[in-house]
Amino acid sequence: MSFADLGLMPELLKAVTDAGYAEPTPIQAQAIPIILAGKDVMGGAQTGTGKTAGFTLPLLQRLSRHANTSPSPARHPVRALILTPTRELAMQVHESVVTYSKHLALRSVVIYGGVDMRAQMEQLRLGREIVVATPGRLLDHVEQKTVNFGAVEVLVLDEADRMLDMGFIPDVKRILALLPKERQSLLFSATFSEEIKRLADSMLRNPQLIEVARRNAAADNITHRVHPVAQDLKRQVLAHLIKTQDLGQVLVFVATKFGASRLAHYLGRMGISADAIHGDKSQQQRTEALEAFKAGRVSVLVATDVAARGLDVEDLPQVINFELPHTPEDYIHRIGRTGRAGKSGTAVSLVCAEERGRLAEIEKLLKRPLEQVKLEGFEAGAEFKEPLERGKRGRTAAHGSTPPAPAPRGAKPGREPRRGPPPPAARAAPARPGATPDFDWRKPYEPAPDSFIEPPLPIPPRPGHKPRRQIAALLGGLPKKNE
Ligand SMILES: Nc1ncnc2c1ncn2[C@@H]1O[C@H](COP(=O)(O)OP(=O)(O)OP(=O)(O)O)[C@@H](O)[C@H]1O
Ligand SMILES: [Mg+2]
Numbered sequence: 273m274s275f276a277d278l279g280l281m282p283e284l285l286k287a288v289t290d291a292g293y294a295e296p297t298p299i300q301a302q303a304i305p306i307i308l309a310g311k312d313v314m315g316g317a318q319t320g321t322g323k324t325a326g327f328t329l330p331l332l333q334r335l336s337r338h339a340n341t342s343p344s345p346a347r348h349p350v351r352a353l354i355l356t357p358t359r360e361l362a363m364q365v366h367e368s369v370v371t372y373s374k375h376l377a378l379r380s381v382v383i384y385g386g387v388d389m390r391a392q393m394e395q396l397r398l399g400r401e402i403v404v405a406t407p408g409r410l411l412d413h414v415e416q417k418t419v420n421f422g423a424v425e426v427l428v429l430d431e432a433d434r435m436l437d438m439g440f441i442p443d444v445k446r447i448l449a450l451l452p453k454e455r456q457s458l459l460f461s462a463t464f465s466e467e468i469k470r471l472a473d474s475m476l477r478n479p480q481l482i483e484v485a486r487r488n489a490a491a492d493n494i495t496h497r498v499h500p501v502a503q504d505l506k507r508q509v510l511a512h513l514i515k516t517q518d519l520g521q522v523l524v525f526v527a528t529k530f531g532a533s534r535l536a537h538y539l540g541r542m543g544i545s546a547d548a549i550h551g552d553k554s555q556q557q558r559t560e561a562l563e564a565f566k567a568g569r570v571s572v573l574v575a576t577d578v579a580a581r582g583l584d585v586e587d588l589p590q591v592i593n594f595e596l597p598h599t600p601e602d603y604i605h606r607i608g609r610t611g612r613a614g615k616s617g618t619a620v621s622l623v624c625a626e627e628r629g630r631l632a633e634i635e636k637l638l639k640r641p642l643e644q645v646k647l648e649g650f651e652a653g654a655e656f657k658e659p660l661e662r663g664k665r666g667r668t669a670a671h672g673s674t675p676p677a678p679a680p681r682g683a684k685p686g687r688e689p690r691r692g693p694p695p696p697a698a699r700a701a702p703a704r705p706g707a708t709p710d711f712d713w714r715k716p717y718e719p720a721p722d723s724f725i726e727p728p729l730p731i732p733p734r735p736g737h738k739p740r741r742q743i744a745a746l747l748g749g750l751p752k753k754n755e
Contacts, residue, residue, distance in 0.1 A: 275329075278304040281336060283375035284329050291371055297322040298484040304330045307458060312476040314432070314469070315460045317484040318491040319608020320584070320615075323460045324368045327428050328354075331458070332373050334426060335401055339377040348379055348399025349423035353451070355444065357434045359384035359406055359555060360562055361582040365430060366404040378402060383419075385409040386555030393418045407435070407443035414450065421450045431581045432459035433468040433601070448475070462608060463488045463601040488637055490604045494611035495618045496642045498631065500652040503624040507535065509650045510594060510622065511542040514572060519590050521565065524574045525606045527595045535594065536574040546572035549579055580606045588612070593621040596630040600637035625655040632660065 275288050275296055296304065299317035306313055307330035317323055335351050342348075354369070356362045366382035373380065380402035381395040389412060396403075396418050403410070403419070413419040427448075429435045435444050457479075459472050464487060473479060490496075501509050514522055526532045529550035539546035547561040547570045558578075565573040566585050573579070574594075580602055588610045597603050603621075610617025621642070623631050635641050 273301055275300075279308055280304065280329060281333055283336070284333060284372060286375050287372045288325070288329070290374070293322075293325070297326070299323055299482065300326045300329070302482045302484060303327065306480050306482065307331065307456070308333060310334070310456055312457045312479040313459070313482060314464070314472055314476065314479050315458070315482045316464055316487055317460075317462065317482075318489055319462045319605060320491055320612025321484070322613070323462075324365055324430070325372065327430075327458050327460055328365075328368055328372050331402075331426050331428065332369075332376060332378065334456070335378055336376055338401060341377045345397060345399035348401055350396075350403050350419065350421060351401045351423055352403070352426040352428070353410075353421065353424055353447075354402070354404045354428040354430060355407055355410070355435055355447070356404065356430045357406070357440060357581060358578055359386060360549075360558065360579065361430065362404050362406050363559075364582065364584060369402055369404060373402070380404065383409050383413060384555075385412070386558075389413070389416070389418075407440060407447055411443055411446060414447075421447075422452065424451050424455055426456045426458065427451060428458045428460070430460055431605075432461045432472060433464050434461070434581060436468050436471050463604055465601065486639075488601065488604060490638055491608055491611045491617075493614065493616045494607055495616070496607070496621075496638075497618065498621045498623050498642045498644045499647050499650070500644055500656045501622050501624060501647065501650050502652050503626065505650045506594060506622050506624070507538055509647060510535075510592065511539060511544060512647075512650070513592070513620065514539070514544055515542075517590070520571060521568065521585070521588055522572050522590050522592055523565075523579065523585065523588060523609050524572060524592045524594050525580065525597070526574060526576060527597075529576055531595075532574045532576050536572070539572055539574070544572055545570050546574060548574045550576040551578050577602055577606070579609070583609055584612060585609060587615055588617065590618045590620060593619070593623075596621055596623060596627045596634065598630065600630075600634040603634045604637070623652075623656075625652055625658075628656065628660055 273295060275285055275293070278296060278301065280288075297317075298321065299315060300322050303313055303315050303323075303326040307327060313327075315323060315326060317326070331352055331354075338351055340347050354365055356365055362382050362384045366380060369380045378401045379399065381392065381400040381404070383392050383396075383403060383405035385406060385408050389409070392409075392413065393416065396413065410419065429444070434440065457476050459476070459479075464472070499509065510524065524535065526535055529552045532548040532550045533552075536546045536548035547564060549558050549561045549565075553561070561570070561573060562579075562583075564570040577597065580597070582605075591607045591610045593603070593606060597606060607617075607619035610619065621631075631642070
């Protein structure tokens with residue numbers, strides 16, 4: 273099977289050859305012809321198996337009939353929208369769009385928060401067919417009327433289950449309400465829970481479900497290892513593992529932003545070059561930390577779940593869970609930063625007695641036990657072997673048949689820090705059948721306090737520009753569209 277067999281046009285075949293891809297991965301082989309045929313797709317495939325090219329290549333081909341080199345912005349309306357949960361992932365997906373579209377006259381832009389809006393506004397004003405964005409900042413542009421979705425033909429939700437969970441669904445719903453109803457929608461992720469799949473199904477038209485492996489499977493070229501350790505010895509164990517394994521690069525996941533910074537400092541004091549990436553850092557610091565890690569200038573990156581999804585660090589040999597994540601899907605995504613593009617990788621987890629419930633949930637999702645290796649001198653106490661109490665197994669009761677309890681806006685792991693907790697009106701909103709319980713469909717969008725616009729920008733009048741409507745009317749008046 274070759275890329276040419278999938279019906280891709282010469283410009284895209286040249287781009288994949290330039291990228292060094294010899295043949296399509298299984299998800300690419302299955303998804304590309306179906307997306308080219310214009311169908312809605314929900315695509316699940318393990319981490320690191322090329323889902324990005326799986327949706328981007330056919331998307332570019334479908335837009336190629338609009339390719340043109342005219343300088344007129346009117347000839348370059350937004351035709352495709354790709355949404356991602358984090359800024360770093362938006363940047364990376366945009367890089368892929370640029371790579372795969374380099375022989376086509378299509379323009380793209382990446383839109384994310386934490387940086388000045390003006391450069392983004394200027395690019396949007398000049399006309400861009402493809403917008404890769406995080407939802408919050410995209411809504412800031414909607415509010416500023418610097419983006420128009422009237423000509424959108426394709427919508428992609430990368431990390432779709434994350435985009436449709438409690439932390440993102442309100443913003444995503446608001447964006448969906450602004451898109452033409454007649455469009456192609458593509459949802460991709462390495463994990464889909466049943467409830468997310470049901471919610472997604474209701475958003476799609478006769479969706480084609482493509483699953484190249486059992487749902488929620490971890491990539492099979494990753495070796496998992498659990499070290500049962502005492503909680504108070506974890507830092508020493510981590511430093512010991514990093515020093516003795518001589519791995520070059522290690523991505524370490526922790527539970528909190530504060531914990532990430534503190535652990536990076538500790539490793540620094542131990543003579544290990546380490547930096548941290550989390551939502552409380554400025555975007556510049558986040559970008560610099562990730563770039564230094566990718567370039568090998570820093571050997572350990574300590575991260576919150578902001579780095580769990582989608583990020584592609586070439587040849588990363590090992591991921592360490594300093595703490596286990598609260599949901600087993602996050603384990604699959606975190607460890608999926610290694611063992612990508614056919615390479616092998618190791619996923620190490622330091623697990624203390626209090627985390628046995630989470631470990632049990634992960635093993636349940638993976639449908640197999642993970643190998644436990646004792647580290648001499650650092651072992652967990654006898655309580656690690658004690659049977660788990662009822663009710664302490666893994667996630668809270670909220671998980672499973674119902675979605676997890678809502679977190680304040682901006683407080684979810686991986687979510688861009690942008691707004692405060694929801695106003696009381698949103699919390700009091702009655703849930704509709706099939707709707708996410710706490711989402712208030714009537715609530716108008718509120719601009720972010722941290723939109724990085726100072727002072728208010730003069731928006732240049734455009735020819736034929738209609739008088740501005742209140743954003744509340746624009747968005748609050750549309751809730752029915754999306755049901
Ligand atoms: N056909 C191919 N042949 C070789 N390498 C490929 C191919 N397609 C994609 N890749 C490479 O594989 C790596 C992983 O791709 P990508 O980031 O799209 O994975 P993914 O499935 O989206 O993973 P995740 O679930 O973690 O987001 C990238 O470095 C990409 O360049
Ligand atoms: Mg991906």
